[in-house]
Amino acid sequence: MRSSVLLGLLPLTTGLSPAYYQYVSMLPPANSTAIAEADITGTADITEHYLKTQLINHLDTDSAAYSQRYFSRSTYTSAPTPDYVFLCTGGEGPAFQSSVLSDSVHCTGDMIALAEKLYTEHGKNVLLYALEHRYYGLSYPDHTDLTHLTSFQAASDVSTFVTAMNAAFTTTPKWVTFGGSYPGMMSAYSRLLFPELIHASVSNSAPVQPSLEMASYNDWTAKQLGETSIGGSAACKSMIEDGHAAVAAMLPDESTHAELVKAFNVCPIVGVDDPLAVLRNQQLFAGDGLLYIPAQGNDQSCSGELCNIEKMCAAMTSDETQSPYDALVRVVALQNGGQCISASWEANIKFLQSDASSLGGTKSWLYQVRRAKGGVRRMMRRPEITL
Secondary structure (H helix, E strand, O other): OOOOOOOOOOOOOOOOOHHHHHHHHOOOOOOHHHHHOOOOOOOOOEEEEEEEEEEOOOOOOOOOEEEEEEEEEOOOOOOOOOOEEEEEEOOOOOOOOHHHHOOOOOOOOHHHHHHHHHHHHHOOOEEEEEEOOOOOOOOOOOOOOOOOOOHHHHHHHHHHHHHHHHOOOOOOOEEEEEEEOHHHHHHHHHHHHOOOOOOEEEEEOOOOOOOHHHHHHHHHHHHHHOOHHHOOOHHHHHHHHHHHHHHHHHOOOHHHHHHHHHHOOEOOOOOOOOOOOOHHHHHHHHOOOOOOOOOOOOOOOOOOOOOOHHHHHHHHOOOOOOOHHHHHHHHHHHHHOOOOEOOOHHHHHHHHOOHHHHHHOHHHHHHHHHHOOOOHHHHHOOOOOOO
């Protein structure tokens, strides 16, 4: 559960945002049985459905179809045809569960708060939907071929979905899409590409102008560590940066690997004496940073030991006699709770080939950002341009 704070000292290896790590860390181990039989509980009016007519390739009218999962919630409507339909766009994360429209990182917050306000204070009926992104969770057209995992195809899924749902209404309601991070991009792009269907979009923290490696994201994370208004400090930022710089300086020297393995509790690799001997293993070990930095979910009221920036910085700077490296070692150990850090690139690749990787969203997200070479913008091009 790490965040990129090396600021260019090592190549990034995953392309996953810290928010992704945060909500993946809260999930049970992913496997096809556990997710397929996810508890369909929560509020009584949240229902799971499947749209079985989504085209795998929207650029081919003869394309085969797949079943796309979605959830609905009718808490804030008492009419057969609502005034508004709020649609949460999925992506960049684990499989949807029944809580997706009541308490989840995907779709709650401003979307539900606004629906409740419109219903209770303004007498407007609001129907809620959450549409699982293609190739995530249980909405997988094909587990071996990800060719049609593009943002354009996903936005076209939204278009098909809205059209299908509108067929059940006597009049056409106003649709508003919601999303954050990459789903925020999907929310905005759905409105941009299909304005005749989407009345408005709410796009939170969406990198609509992505660039290779997105170093600006890491720079912003580092800035939060020095922000005194949220408990950071210049000393904290410096300690974390200097601690990682020390690790980066040690990695090229094989004589230091035994120290690093012991200090950071690197998982052993069967048949391998030095798990950090291979460059790819070094990148996996430290390329995304050794600490998870709660820059996005910086909850000031949380109770965990290192659950926000203030508590993390307090831990990093609590012992003035320690070097930045030693302080980093200590805080990483506290954060990991005795769990070793995997540095096996080979094991990582095997995981990405597994069902758990598919259902957890990791494989799909890595494919998207790597296919786009750091820019999902390339995957949003119109049909006349090569996707």
